[in-house]
Amino acid sequence: MNSLVQRRILPWRSPSSSARSFSSTPLLCLIQPVSSLPDRVSPSYIQRPSNNLLSLQWPSPPRNILITKKKRTPGITSSLIEYVTHLSSTYPSINIILEPTSAAEIHAHLPFPVYTYDEPARTSVPAHLSDKTDLVCTLGGDGTILRASSLFSHAATVPPILSFAMGTIGFLGEWKFKEYKRAFREVYMSGASDAYANLSFPSPSLTSTPPTSPSDPLDKPLSYADIRGMSMGSNRTARILLRNRLKVGVFGPDGIRINTTSHPGDTYALNEVIVHRGSSPHLKIIDVFVGGRFLTEAVADGMIISSPTGSTAYSLSSGGSIVHPLVPSLLLTPICPRSLSFRPLVLPAETPITLRLGAKNRGREVEVSIDGKRISEGIGVGMEVRVLGEEVKSETGEWRGGVPSIVRGVEGLEEREEDHWVGGLNALLKFNYPFGDQDGER
The missing domain is CATH 3.40.50.10330 (Probable inorganic polyphosphate/atp-NAD kinase; domain 1)
Incomplete structure (x- = not known):
């Protein structure tokens, strides 16, 4: 236990205790x-x-x-x-x-x-x-x-x-x-x-x-x-x-898991996992596998794999699609790719995606972060990030997993369905708002 907490923990007796204190001490x-x-x-x-x-x-x-x-x-x-x-x-x-x-x-x-x-x-x-x-x-x-x-x-x-x-x-x-x-x-x-x-x-x-x-x-x-x-x-x-999460495993070139030190298994991410060049000035060469099959050799500043919730975060800024949080999917978005033909992809949530740092890289290292927290740095050639969508419903129909977000109801209209995601697009992202006062220009 850290010293700050340890200094402050002292025996505490419930006010309902039968022992009565007559002290005036606060x-x-x-x-x-x-x-x-x-x-x-x-x-x-x-x-x-x-x-x-x-x-x-x-x-x-x-x-x-x-x-x-x-x-x-x-x-x-x-x-x-x-x-x-x-x-x-x-x-x-x-x-x-x-x-x-x-x-x-x-x-x-x-x-x-x-x-x-x-x-x-x-x-x-x-x-x-x-x-x-x-x-x-x-x-x-x-x-x-x-x-x-x-x-x-x-x-x-x-x-x-x-x-x-x-x-x-x-x-x-x-x-x-x-x-x-x-x-x-x-x-x-x-x-x-x-x-x-x-x-x-x-x-x-x-x-x-x-x-x-x-x-x-x-x-x-x-x-x-x-x-x-x-x-x-x-x-x-x-x-x-x-809200569906991502199941993320990060493995070093030797195949040893490096995304956790005290808990076995995958790390869950609400927004995204990012493989990026960090402080290196060089583009990264990343081999992309979808469903176990080689897709492409991506040359870019990095790659983003995001959940539907994370589609309105870094992925959106990098040109990715906006996806409703109830759509079970994975988003694969390149960061500043060299090829103009590399377009963002939306894949089924149950499709595994693997990103592997290729042997052709000039800069030999990359950084990996999960939901904005840097997991590691200086990972060399052969490093892999493996991602799969989280299952939120069991075979018996029981809802489990994910991040249960409590949705604000409309007072007096609790049973009316309101899509807060649409409201967020309009209020926060100013979705498809016109430039200037078009009515005043007529």
Whole structure:
């Protein structure tokens, strides 16, 4: 455990303990290890009969909430404090998990303990986090969502992600932060009321954090009566867009896997994997294999293999197609190719793609990055990147894998299908907008 967390972890007794303290000393703010939390609660995803989105259904209420935020942004830090204070006062059984830097930054402002983990190595993920996290909340832009997803890059399943758009680019972000009370309650209550029928909720302690706005009904601490009276029912569940990931294996010239140090198997990527020339001034010669067959010898600055979600990122800037996130596919896009005839390709998700650094390269090394995180550098001739689309539905019809993104509904029109991807094209990419005021020129 890193020294920062170790210095702050001290024994903590629940306010409900029978031992009573008469000390006037303020409550000690603590940072606890994530390994001490109860095991993860995994929800089910049910196919909605009227559209392509899924319904979120909890077997029991989520307890362990991981919150990530955009770094070095004071305004978002204050919003994080407001958010976790609301969750602690309104949902007494919830545990807050923060990234190590965020936990060190704000724990002194909170009258309750928070949980965190040790910073992992560059090619690894935090220990215990995937086994303990029920729900992920992000405060920031698309980069914050990618960073949250990368914390589960070696896990077969990712917890649902509730994202608040507070960054520069919000193509993946769904909710405005001012809606956080309604958004979280909608997720927390999602599913049939039977999931909550036999539960007992702890009574708020006298030492608990007071509600942020006592007059707001969404700040009232929950009890079973509240659950029973406010249950959304089986027809008003939170909506899930399941985003397919890539399964990526990076192998050195000797055939040894180099994309992970502590977890066997592939790395999962939400956006893309990139093979690029890095600081080398020379074009790279990359042999491309599709479905096990040689396709071409690409001469370019690099190659991008992206998921449909990543189609609006680096791939789009390199001339790649825009693909709807519900289309199971892989995108193969060259970066500044020498040949004008090399066009971007869209392939079935189950088609394996291999990129191999050819023997003809003048610059003998390349760099590989997965979702913006550099995996390695200085890999020589014979290095291979092998990519396959992730399967998100089992043979029995059960939805699994992917990144379950909680989609923002239209208040009062929850059952109406709304394609947020189309809205993102119009609002963020200004898709097919005309130049200038054409009406004024007539």
